[in-house]
Amino acid sequence: MTEIQPLEAVPNPLQSQPDFAVPTELESALDQVITHYPQKRSASLMLLHAIQERYGFVSEQAVHWVAGKLDLQPIHLLELVTFYPMFHRRPVGKWHLKVCRTLSCALAGSYGIHRHFCETLGLDAHAHGPQTTKDGKFTVEFVECLAACGTAPVLMCNETLHEQVTEEKARQILGGCA
Numbered sequence: 001m002t003e004i005q006p007l008e009a010v011p012n013p014l015q016s017q018p019d020f021a022v023p024t025e026l027e028s029a030l031d032q033v034i035t036h037y038p039q040k041r042s043a044s045l046m047l048l049h050a051i052q053e054r055y056g057f058v059s060e061q062a063v064h065w066v067a068g069k070l071d072l073q074p075i076h077l078l079e080l081v082t083f084y085p086m087f088h089r090r091p092v093g094k095w096h097l098k099v100c101r102t103l104s105c106a107l108a109g110s111y112g113i114h115r116h117f118c119e120t121l122g123l124d125a126h127a128h129g130p131q132t133t134k135d136g137k138f139t140v141e142f143v144e145c146l147a148a149c150g151t152a153p154v155l156m157c158n159e160t161l162h163e164q165v166t167e168e169k170a171r172q173i174l175g176g177c178a
């Protein structure tokens with residue numbers, strides 16, 4: 001009879017944050033947000049955004065905490081955090097460079113800009129997913145269409161959109177990140 005091999009555990013996509021705790025003032029503000037919706041569940045995205053704004057990312061413990069607040073199962077929050085790319089599953093650098101790699105930007109040179117950032121910052125241009133420098137200052141990643149295809153290639157540095165980015169402009173953007 002064939003021996004059944006134990007299944008390998010699926011890695012948790014969220015970083016653990018054992019010291020996660022929500023201060024009273026934030027919890028009260030979030031309780032208030034929940035009252036704005038006819039069903040608690042509808043406040044899911046708002047709560048996740050508020051958590052990310054406070055802690056910089058959404059951890060495993062944060063997902064459990066929000067699930068408890070909204071009377072949901074953690075999987076209901078996990079599916080949102082892993083679907084929407086604006087949620088960070090682990091801490092990101094002070095400067096977050098998101099380079100669009102969808103068709104218009106790819107054709108206009110976004111891969112070269114991404115490579116320029118990676119080479120300048122000592123990151124691997126071929127690695128999958130976001131990469132952060134050891135000093136925690138920069139995170140570089142490819143993202144999908146940023147809805148500015150007419151001015152490709154585009155990228156975002158934190159919340160600022162940069163259009164028609166040349167390698168020279170990319171150098172200036174990096175230089176402006178103090």
Ligand code: FES
Pocket residue numbers: 100101102103104105106144145146147148149150152154
């Ligand atoms: S393809 Fe890059 S913004 Fe749309």
